[in-house]
Amino acid sequence: MRDFHLPGRSPVFATSGLCATSHPLAAQTAVALLQAGGNAVDAAIGAAMVLNICEPQMTGLGGDAFALIDIPGADGIIALNGSGRAPAGLDAGALRAAGHETVPVRDVAAVTVPGAVDAVCRLSEAHGRLPLTQVLAPAIRYAEDGVPVAPRVAFDWAIAARDGHLMNDAARRGYLTTGGAPAPGTIFRAPAQAEVLRRIAAEGRQGFYEGEVADDLVASLNAMGGQFTPEDFAATEASWGKPVSGHYKGIELVEHPPNGQGATAILMANILAEFDLAALEPFGARRAHLEAEAxxxxxDARNRFLADAAYTTRLDHMLAPETARRLAALVDPGRAKPAAAPLAGAEHRDTVYVAVVDRDLMSVSLIYSIYHSFGSGLASEKFGILFQNRGAGFTLEKGHPNEAGGGKRPMHTIIPAMLRENGRVTMPFGVMGGAYQPNGHVRVLTNIVDYGLNPQAALDAPRSFADAGAMQVERGYPDTVRAGLAAMGHAVTIPEKPLGGAQAIRIDHASGLLTGASDPRKDGVALGY
Incomplete structure (x- = not known):
């Protein structure tokens, strides 16, 4: 139990349904849809579409989405891959010939076709209970009437505005309306996106991938030097599949398969299983060091192997416990090793996540992003749809499984997760934060398994991350920990932004109790009824 004298928040208990996400209006939308007779799928979609407006620097209709869905009585967890593909005309050789060593981040060359809209439409049709007109109505209202910019959103927006000169005119008109970032409490409206949402509600995916909206997207991209065709958009199709998983001390960690990076979390957990974390100080330097080395x-394995599912190599090897044992033997418990070589030129921390469990214990773990803050920084001319720059997740290394190419899906950082025990899902959860996400999944997992923390305490706890040669250590750690890590050879820094943000819902199948947790690093909440 937490010390009620100190700042913090309690877990949220409910029995009929619960949503945990990064903005209160989205969580409220999800609960209202559950109370109106919707299921976890309806609630997750409704919340995600509201987040388009509440956190436009993080996500939008021009982005991608992944989901894990557990339906009690069905045959296992379903994975939905809503990541779009590169246009057919993308050529890695041409980018190399132009002098690029990595895919340029704020450039039309990094834009991939948005996959999220197709994903949510297919998810609604296959497993939702309410019509899209009802599910999308809150997002349409908020886009039309506006929402007050929340404190964390304003913080991120101000950082993103530093790159405002890299945004095109349409993006600046839509998102830097005052010439910079809005202050907390400023009302943000997106009426053109309300119109797009109305078309999706009425026509389904065709309202986005065909007709006037698609024409705006293709024409805008090609006016900026893109090589997109109407066929690239019309052919977009989310794919259903099965997740990958591994066990950590009796708990099954379930992740989305490639092109997502979920296998990275499983490998990292398998490496740490070779060490007695429970014997270490939970938030001391030794644990942080072992986590960094794992x-x-x-x-490094992620950067070598993961790509579009059709090109991913040695996935079974990456997931095998014996691989983890061999890698764990390389860890020096007292000394830092060099960092893994980066896969691409830049990473991001701009993503939204929604967890929902309904009264029937259907669980949805959904994550949704436009990659970097405000994506590519490029928006369509008429409807102001921000294009993701997910193509920056490709490499230009010739012959690499993840080499950029027409029609391919890039290696993806966003990953939804679930924990499963004795064959039943016990916790849908996710951690936002770009490259940090696999590390974040393992941090939440080990906080719960090794240190017995409840879901809220597991999210509240301080974080660290070895990334791009630096050991990022949040201010939640004392200076003694930073000094200890430095003594072990880590180049310690304090990140400008906190590391990620997370949401989780614990399911107690014996009592029916749902326990929701929402990361204080974000503006969000867990709400239930």
Whole structure:
């Protein structure tokens, strides 16, 4: 139990349904849809579409989404891959010939076709209970009437505005309306997006991938030098599949398969299983060091193997416990090793996540992003749809499984997760934060398993991350920990932004109690009824 004399928040208990996400208006939308007779799918979609407006620097209709869905009585967890593909005309050789060593981040060359809209439409049709007109109505209202910019959103927006000169005119008109970032409490409206949402509500995916909206997207991209065709958009199709998983001390960690990086979390957890974390100080330097060294090894494997599912190599090897044992033997418990070579030129921390469990214990773990803050920084001319720059997740290394190419899906950072025990899902959860996400999944997992923390305490706890040669250590750690890590050879820094943000819902199948947790690093809440 937490010390009620100190700042913090309690877990949220409910029995009929619960949503945990990064903005209160989205959580409220999800609960209202559950109370109106919707299920967890309806609630997750409704919340995600509201987040388009509440956190436009993080996500939008021009982005991608992944989901894990557990339906009691069905045959296992379903994975939905809503990531779009590169246009057919993308050529890595041409980018290399132009002098690029990585895919340029704020450039039309990094834009991939948005996959999220197709994903939510297919998810609604296959497993939702309410019509899209009802599910999308809150997002349409908020886009039309506006929402007050929340404190964390304003903080991120101000950082993103530093790159405002890299945004095109349409993006600046839509998102830097005052010439810079809005102050907390400023009303943000997106009436053109309300119109797009109305078309999706009425026509389904065709309202976005065909007709006037698609014409605006294709024409805008090609006016900026893109090589997109109407066929690239019309052919977009989310794919259903099965998740990958591994066990950590009796708990099954379920992740989305490639092109997502979920296998990285499983490998990292398998490496750490070779060490007695429970014997270490939970938030001391030794644990942070072991976690950092395991991350370096797991991320190095990610950068070598993961790609579009059709090109991913040696996935079974990456997931095998014996691979983790061999890698764990390389860890020096007292000394830092060099970082893994980066896969691409830049990473991001701009994503939204929604967890929902309904009264029937259907669980949805959904994550949704436009990659970097405000994506590519490029928006469509008529409807102001921000294009993601997910193509920056490709490499330009010739012959690499993840080499950029027409029609391919890039290696993806966003990953939804679930925990499963004795064959039943016990916790849908996710951690936002770009490259940090696999590390974040393992941090939440080990906080719960090794240190017995409840879901809220597991999210509240301080974080660290070895990334791009630096050991990022949040201010939640004392200076003694930073000094200890530095003594072990880590290049310690304090990140400008906190590391990620997370949401989780614990399911007690014996009592029916749902326990929701929402990361204080974000503006969000867990709400239930």
């Amino acid at each position: 991350a370096k090894l797991a991320y």
